[in-house]
Amino acid sequence: MKVLDVFQHNTDHHFLHWKDTSDPSLRSWKLAPKKLFNGLASGDLLLQPFFQPLCLPSPAPDNGRVDSAIDFTPLATSLTFPTGTHIFSAIPTKTFRQACATALVPSHLRAINGHAWKSFWSLALTMVQRNVLYRFISNSIPHKSLLHRVFTDLHPSPLCTICSISTETSVHFLFHCPPKATVWRAIIFEFLWPTVSIQDIITAITSLDFHNIKYCQRSEVSAPIIVILTLANIWRAHFRTVFDATPFEAQTIIANIRADVIRRINEDQVHSTI
16 A cells, blocks of 8 residues: 555645545555555565664563564554454544553553643643653653664664763663753752752752752742743754764853753743733
8 A cells, every 4th residue: 555545736726635536446445554564564565774773672681581583463462452442443532531541551651640630731731841841741751772672773872972971771862971960950959959859950950840840049930830830941052062062061051051040930920910
């Protein structure tokens, strides 16, 4: 099945859209979803090389044994509902809601309750600010350990891009890399309670519970906003180093965070007067 089998090109507006459901050319693809799922599970359909890196086994456990076989059966199974109805089939909305309600929540998200999620989504944040926080919570930071495992040819080393000393994990990426830890210590001393540790901040983020670090030395802005502004600036500075070879300088980043805090306070004051 190709894109042109189910889409057609609009020459006037230059975009793709679904073919009309009555288009005779679609008749041969009525059973395509079932064929796709069965083909993936049986191995008749090969999604390599695009999907194979993403299906590589996790790093070997302590016993050193790991199953290196590539199996798409879990993928095919995840695309079906518990009743066996394929996701592309017509199903009642009740069935869909039940399937979502019974889905297994990943372990790293179980510590976050519904109220915390609502508070997070209600915050007035930029796309970058929300993106980096959500990526960290959902284990989606593109750190070198992950990139090295998935794209070894492009990333031959798992070492940190900034310090080149430690293996880069998501925590190292945002917090423990020495220059980034310097930024955090300065921000804690200037804006938060001095006894707050970097680990306290990590715990607050992963649970979206900022109660233990709620005190802020600036009454016009909250501690969670200070943390999020710091994360966003570290994220931007990291990728400026990666893509533009801009040096990662802690003092420059701290100055940018101060400017963002002032900007945030001014924006909040304007909004409060409207």
